[in-house]
Amino acid sequence: MSMKSAALACAVLLAGANVRAETIYLTAARMVDPVAGKVVADPAVVITDDRVTAVGAAASLPVPDRARRIDLAGRTILPGLIDMHTHITSRADMHGYRALSVSVPAESISGVANAAKTLQAGFTTLRNVGAPGFADVALRDSINSGETVGPRLFVSGPLIGATGGHCDENLLPESYHAVGDGVADGPDAVRRMVRRNHKYGADLIKLCATGGVLSKGDSVGAQQMTYEEMKAAVDEAHMLGLKVAAHAHGVAGINDAIRAGVDTIEHASLADEESMRLAKARGAVFDMDIYNDDFILSEGPKMGMLPESIAKERAIGRQQRETFRRAVKAGVTMTFGTDAGVYPHGDNARQFAKMVEWGMTPMQAIQAATSTAAHVLGPLGDNLGAIAPGKYADIIAVDGDPTSDVSRLEHVDFVMKAGMVYRQDGKPVAR
Numbered sequence: 001m002s003m004k005s006a007a008l009a010c011a012v013l014l015a016g017a018n019v020r021a022e023t024i025y026l027t028a029a030r031m032v033d034p035v036a037g038k039v040v041a042d043p044a045v046v047i048t049d050d051r052v053t054a055v056g057a058a059a060s061l062p063v064p065d066r067a068r069r070i071d072l073a074g075r076t077i078l079p080g081l082i083d084m085h086t087h088i089t090s091r092a093d094m095h096g097y098r099a100l101s102v103s104v105p106a107e108s109i110s111g112v113a114n115a116a117k118t119l120q121a122g123f124t125t126l127r128n129v130g131a132p133g134f135a136d137v138a139l140r141d142s143i144n145s146g147e148t149v150g151p152r153l154f155v156s157g158p159l160i161g162a163t164g165g166h167c168d169e170n171l172l173p174e175s176y177h178a179v180g181d182g183v184a185d186g187p188d189a190v191r192r193m194v195r196r197n198h199k200y201g202a203d204l205i206k207l208c209a210t211g212g213v214l215s216k217g218d219s220v221g222a223q224q225m226t227y228e229e230m231k232a233a234v235d236e237a238h239m240l241g242l243k244v245a246a247h248a249h250g251v252a253g254i255n256d257a258i259r260a261g262v263d264t265i266e267h268a269s270l271a272d273e274e275s276m277r278l279a280k281a282r283g284a285v286f287d288m289d290i291y292n293d294d295f296i297l298s299e300g301p302k303m304g305m306l307p308e309s310i311a312k313e314r315a316i317g318r319q320q321r322e323t324f325r326r327a328v329k330a331g332v333t334m335t336f337g338t339d340a341g342v343y344p345h346g347d348n349a350r351q352f353a354k355m356v357e358w359g360m361t362p363m364q365a366i367q368a369a370t371s372t373a374a375h376v377l378g379p380l381g382d383n384l385g386a387i388a389p390g391k392y393a394d395i396i397a398v399d400g401d402p403t404s405d406v407s408r409l410e411h412v413d414f415v416m417k418a419g420m421v422y423r424q425d426g427k428p429v430a431r
């Protein structure tokens with residue numbers, strides 16, 4: 001190596017992250033271990049390329065030769081956070097009729113900016129559950145190739161649902177012939193739509209089992225896909241190795257979705273005792289977005305949300321939080337999903353405090369966004385959700401201890417994804 005290139009390499013390493021160091025030795029004041037459900041003092045983590053290779057007490061884990069040192073003194077490290085319900089290409093200020101002016105290419109561009117913000121907030125993996133025109137597939141591939149910066153994405157592509165349902169385009173009169181790009185009626189058509197989404201790169205399938213808050217002209221609790229339609233979707237998706245998420249607020253839609261074999265129930269607002277019994281028996285997981293009620297009610301009208309959407313949220317938001325509390329008590333497996341995109345990207349961690357307010361311990365809320373989320377992802381999550389040998393080096397840090405004050409997670413100080421540092425000392429690392 002010439003003097004000039006050695007100096008350049010050194011400068012790049014000092015800058016922090018442009019070049020992947022071979023080995024990093026990372027220390028901190030504490031580590032949250034969500035798998036064991038405990039906090040460990042004075043941990044050390046050895047990272048080699050994109051993986052964790054050793055974890056132990058700093059006093060007993062030797063520093064490998066030529067390792068780069070990162071000391072997060074006074075900070076708590078934990079696995080990179082996972083948000084299981086995002087709309088990464090959507091903008092929080094483009095609801096209702098404003099959304100009609102947004103093209104698929106424009107969504108893709110917004111997705112690039114939204115992904116960068118979400119990574120800076122400590123979310124190193126997202127499950128994206130709905131994007132038009134496979135914009136989320138394009139964004140996932142762009143991030144994976146290193147072209148753009150963002151969390152690791154697992155994506156559904158277009159939402160699959162009924163004509164006139166939550167996932168159709170209902171804002172315009174019939175003469176415009178506007179149809180959502182995942183609309184399908186009847187088991188065969190739904191099955192074909194699952195095959196199409198798989199063909200164009202979806203990692204999972206998202207169904208719209210019931211009406212929704214932000215869709216025009218439907219009833220938020222009413223079932224919109226039949227059991228037979230959902231069964232066809234689930235059979236096809238599982239045959240292809242894909243998990244299925246179902247948007248479902250009302251109890252009939254929730255229970256039919258679980259009976260059909262859906263893996264995660266999104267929203268689960270009006271779930272009853274039978275829903276919870278079924279979920280536990282069938283291994284279905286609740287993914288409840290209990291932060292965004294605050295945003296919809298206070299900011300929604302300014303963001304273009306229709307008056308009927310605000311009314312629907314007013315009718316259902318509080319009930320959803322009460323259902324959340326009952327589901328925690330009942331022992332339903334719960335993961336962390338926020339519906340980011342309805343509210344601004346990067347505020348995802350605001351949901352942690354709500355989850356604690358409505359019945360979880362801080363550790364349970366952290367597990368929902370780390371070890372449990374990784375488990376719910378199935379094989380896609382095999383190397384995620386823990387700081388442990390063999391896992392991706394997805395590590396974040398906050399000041400203080402988030403297991404005593406979970407709102408600490410709203411101020412992430414350090415972000416590493418797959419061994420690369422993207423945020424340090426509370427500031428983005430330039431790439």
Ligand SMILES: [Zn+2]
Pocket residue numbers: 085086087129130339
């Ligand atoms: Zn959603």
